[in-house]
Every structure is written in C-alpha cells, then in structure tokens.
Amino acid sequence: METLIIDGKKIAEEIKLEVANETKSFHNACLVTPGLAVVLVGDDPASSVYVRNKQKSAIASGMKSQTINLPSTVREQDLLNIIENLNLSNEIHGILVQLPLPSHISEEKIVQKIDPIKDVDGLHPFNSGLLSAGTPRFIPATPAGIRELLLRNDLDPDGKHVAILGRSNIVGRPLANLLSMKSIGGNATVSLCHSRTNNLKNITTTADIIIAAIGIPNFLTEDMVKENVVIIDVGINRIESTSHKRGYRLVGDVEFEKVKLKSKAITPVPGGVGPMTIAMLLSNTLLAAKLQCA
Numbered sequence: 001m002e003t004l005i006i007d008g009k010k011i012a013e014e015i016k017l018e019v020a021n022e023t024k025s026f027h028n029a030c031l032v033t034p035g036l037a038v039v040l041v042g043d044d045p046a047s048s049v050y051v052r053n054k055q056k057s058a059i060a061s062g063m064k065s066q067t068i069n070l071p072s073t074v075r076e077q078d079l080l081n082i083i084e085n086l087n088l089s090n091e092i093h094g095i096l097v098q099l100p101l102p103s104h105i106s107e108e109k110i111v112q113k114i115d116p117i118k119d120v121d122g123l124h125p126f127n128s129g130l131l132s133a134g135t136p137r138f139i140p141a142t143p144a145g146i147r148e149l150l151l152r153n154d155l156d157p158d159g160k161h162v163a164i165l166g167r168s169n170i171v172g173r174p175l176a177n178l179l180s181m182k183s184i185g186g187n188a189t190v191s192l193c194h195s196r197t198n199n200l201k202n203i204t205t206t207a208d209i210i211i212a213a214i215g216i217p218n219f220l221t222e223d224m225v226k227e228n229v230v231i232i233d234v235g236i237n238r239i240e241s242t243s244h245k246r247g248y249r250l251v252g253d254v255e256f257e258k259v260k261l262k263s264k265a266i267t268p269v270p271g272g273v274g275p276m277t278i279a280m281l282l283s284n285t286l287l288a289a290k291l292q293c294a
C-alpha cells in the first residue's frame, strides 16, 4: 500500500480560498472588512517570517492587516497599553501577539489582556475554557488545522487511539481537548504524552494516529510506531546545512523517510501542518469579525 503524503499546502490554499469568498460575502452584507493585528516583539528571524506570512495571507484573503513591530526591550506596560488600544479599535477584529516574548514580559498577562472576542489565537483562558467545556469559539490555529488535515483526508479520528507528544498550551493541550470532543473530528481516545511520560514507546506503538509536537529533530523513529499508523508532524526544527543557501534546512520531529514506510499517511515538514496554521488563523479572524458585527 502506498503511503499518503498529506499535502498541507494544497488544503491550506483551499481553506484560504473558502475564507476569501466568505470574507467577500460578509463584506457585501455588513460593509465590514475583517481586520487582523499582529504584534511582534523583537527580531527573531523565524517569528518575523511567520508574521510576514500571516500578514500577506490576511491581505490576500481580502482582510486588513496591521503589524506592530516592537523592540525586544519594550516595557511590559507599553505592550499592555498597545493591546488595550487594539481592544478598543473598531477596525481590528482579531489580535495575535507572536510568542515567545522576551523573558521580562509575562506571556500570561499579555494573553489575558486581549479581549476574548478578539483572541483569534484562542489562548485566553476564557476561550481555552470554552474549548475544554466542549463548546469552543476560537480554536487555536494549529490544533484546528490538524483536525482539518485529518478530516479532509478521510482520516477521521473517531474511535481511534491518538497519541499526542507535547503538552504546550498552543498545540498539545488544546489538541487533546479538540480530538476528544463529542463532535465531528473528535471522539478519539487521546494519550497526551510529555517529557515526564514513562514508557512512551508502549503508548506510541499502540496508537492509530501520532501527533508529534515536541521540537526535537527526528525524535519519533520507526521502532516507535505500528504498521499503518497516521503521522502528523508539527515540529519545525532548523538543522545546519551547507548545501542550503540560507545555511539551514527544516526538519520535523519525525524521522520522515523511515517512518513513512510504515505509515498509512504522513505529513511532510515543510508543507504539512505549517501552512494550515495560517489558514485557520484567517478563519478565526473572519469568525471574530462576524461575532463583533452580529
């Protein structure tokens, strides 16, 4: 049986087109253009690339996009004031603060300052609470993108054992809630694994679907998976490479070439989960505009 290489880029383009069409209809009906503000603190090259891509995609979908670049020395109070102004703006419906933030700024305080109705990253405790109650409003973009990747490739997690590696607030934890929900794209039995999990291999070798979000290159090896497994690789790791012009190449958390041979379906890095994250962020921004203009 040939392994399905899940094309996240193609599915993300489909979703972006759907969002662009809906944005147009929404604009025609309500005369409102959804507006997304992205706040970037510091000049981390990877974060800058993500923010540029988010801005470009928002504009291509017919939305307004504002990027606020701040130096890494910005005071926490100044950042809180900027968020307060965005909370009050009629032009901005979605606010995203690119994480991580410098260590002198409390991520918790910043996330909690964002008005929950504009929290398109879904990280505010109000929104994460709704998700854990099984009635989500804004689902964090990466977990939402993973659910779409599964559903749009006929890989419904319903009834399956899903092992999630990594318990971060942006990927692992909300994903565990999402995939175990009693709804379409849910109904999975989830093992949420992390750095303190004993006998990880015992769990991964019984999983029908493995989602790796750890940040360790090639962590998941072929001996850790069963035949016919579905693999979603969230990891984005830079590996030094002299044969690449930019001096590095991107790899995931999965030893792709070997694990692929045992898999029913697998996402590549790049071109798997990454593009879906942006598509779902746009979908959340449109939802935010609709909720605020209802």
Ligand code: NAD
Residues within 6 Å of the ligand: 142, 165, 166, 167, 168, 169, 170, 171, 172, 193, 194, 195, 196, 197, 200, 213, 214, 215, 216, 234, 235, 236, 237, 273, 274, 275, 277
């Ligand atoms: P993180 O870096 O905050 O945390 C890593 C998680 O991995 C922790 O929960 C930790 O318990 C777990 N972990 C570490 N070692 C482990 C081990 N040996 N066994 C099991 N679990 C272990 O996580 P994050 O922010 O979710 O990022 C994870 C990776 O996903 C990174 O490479 C990041 O760049 C990537 N990422 C990609 C996207 C995307 O859009 N594709 C989005 C977010 C994050």
